[in-house]
Amino acid sequence: MPVAHDAEDVRRLAGASRRSGLDVLDSEVSVCRACPRLVAWRELVATEKRKAFADEPYWGRPIPGWGDARPKVLVVGLAPAAHGGNRTGRIFTGDRSGDWLFASLHRVGLARLPTSVRAGDGQELIGTRMLAAVRCAPPDNKPTVEERDRCAPWMDAEVALVLPHLRVAVALGGFAWQALLASLARLGEPVPRGAARPRFTHGVEAQVGGLLVLASFHPSQQNTFTGRLTEAMLDQVLGRAAASAGLGPILQP
Numbered sequence: 622m623p624v625a626h627d628a629e630d631v632r633r634l635a636g637a638s639r640r641s642g643l644d645v646l647d648s649e650v651s652v653c654r655a656c657p658r659l660v661a662w663r664e665l666v667a668t669e670k671r672k673a674f675a676d677e678p679y680w681g682r683p684i685p686g687w688g689d690a691r692p693k694v695l696v697v698g699l700a701p702a703a704h705g706g707n708r709t710g711r712i713f714t715g716d717r718s719g720d721w722l723f724a725s726l727h728r729v730g731l732a733r734l735p736t737s738v739r740a741g742d743g744q745e746l747i748g749t750r751m752l753a754a755v756r757c758a759p760p761d762n763k764p765t766v767e768e769r770d771r772c773a774p775w776m777d778a779e780v781a782l783v784l785p786h787l788r789v790a791v792a793l794g795g796f797a798w799q800a801l802l803a804s805l806a807r808l809g810e811p812v813p814r815g816a817a818r819p820r821f822t823h824g825v826e827a828q829v830g831g832l833l834v835l836a837s838f839h840p841s842q843q844n845t846f847t848g849r850l851t852e853a854m855l856d857q858v859l860g861r862a863a864a865s866a867g868l869g870p871i872l873q874p
């Protein structure tokens with residue numbers, strides 16, 4: 622399998638995977654080594670581990686997208702958590718943010734189970750796919766601008782492959798909102814520009830061609846512990862996504 626070692630490799634392999642399909646894309650993303658700082662961090666975390674997970678093997682690699690291959694709903698996050706996705710190998714799986722997100726997805730009819738604990742736990746997304754804008758866990762959950770841009774071709778390839786099926790995309794947090802709109806613009810979609818582009822806040826929406834783009838505050842502990850994001854607020858956005866895509870129950874405002 623080809624392995625990306627720099628930005629040019631990522632562009633070339635991601636571009637080719639748009640013709641090969643999601644399986645090839647997922648495989649090639651999962652062995653990418655194009656960001657030296659993130660490769661070192663993800664592997665250090667996977668070696669040192671958190672005490673509570675000392676007996677578990679860590680994934681310690683990039684996290685590919687996960688879910689329906691022909692989704693109507695796409696959920697976009699920032700990056701995997703060091704002891705969540707970087708441990709379990711599945712996006713939003715095994716950490717507090719994922720607990721919140723999957724509980725809400727289940728309540729609105731987009732996830733089979735209310736929890737997402739580990740790969741192979743029986744969880745299944747319904748008409749929905751998830752991806753992270755940056756595929757490797759960054760220190761302090763903060764990728765650099767260069768790392769964001771280096772990883773962007775992987776996101777572009779995945780969005781391009783699922784776009785024909787999508788009706789709704791949900792960005793979790795301002796980073797994901799900017800990354801998603803930038804990706805759609807690079808793919809030639811009619812993203813509003815300048816003052817016409819809605820600024821990120823919880824509940825904001827943008828119509829991009831036939832795609833409805835929604836925003837929610839990220840279900841990080843920083844937001845959920847402080848009450849900045851409540852279960853009802855997250856359910857409202859994800860419920861709107863489900864209803865707009867013709868999936869799940871329709872939540873009343």
Ligand code: SF4
Binds near residue numbers: 655659660768772
């Ligand atoms: S962040 Fe993206 S581009 Fe950088 S090493 Fe990980 S998968 Fe590759």
